[in-house]
Amino acid sequence: xxxxxxxxxxxxxxxxxxxxxxxxxxxxxxxxxxxxxxxxxxxxxxxxxxxxxxxxxxxxxxxxxxxxxxxxxxxxxxxxxxxxxxxxxxx
Numbered sequence: 001x002x003x004x005x006x007x008x009x010x011x012x013x014x015x016x017x018x019x020x021x022x023x024x025x026x027x028x029x030x031x032x033x034x035x036x037x038x039x040x041x042x043x044x045x046x047x048x049x050x051x052x053x054x055x056x057x058x059x060x061x062x063x064x065x066x067x068x069x070x071x072x073x074x075x076x077x078x079x080x081x082x083x084x085x086x087x088x089x090x091x
Contacts, residue, residue, distance in 0.1 A: 002044045002073065006080045010069075013083035017067065036063050040071075040080055047073035062086075 014036060022029035039061060050061040053070055058081065061069040070082040 002047070002075060003077045004041060004044050004080070005077050006040075007082075010080040010082050017083060017085070032064070032067075036067070036069065036083060039063055040069055043071060043073070043078045043080075047071070047078050 014033065018029045018033045021032055043061070047059065050059045052058075053060045055070075058070050058072050061071065063069055063083075066086045068082075068084050068086055069080060070084060071078055071080050073079070
């Protein structure tokens with residue numbers, strides 16, 4: 001099974017989103033963080049389950065309605081590239 005790797009930019013994205021949510025509701029922010037981490041931890045088991053990404057070579061996992069985890073995968077590693085609000089343009 002492939003390893004799971006978080007790029008620094010994806011970690012920063014996740015922290016920024018959680019910080020923003022925590023300004024209004026720290027409990028919801030923590031639950032969201034846990035949900036992202038839980039879903040991402042399962043990616044190595046079946047990385048192809050989610051839709052192809054808007055950028056060649058990527059895939060996108062929807063976490064709740066407005067947040068997307070962008071990742072790339074090969075036989076050795078699943079790499080989380082970004083955690084984005086769905087309204088943002090990427091790359």
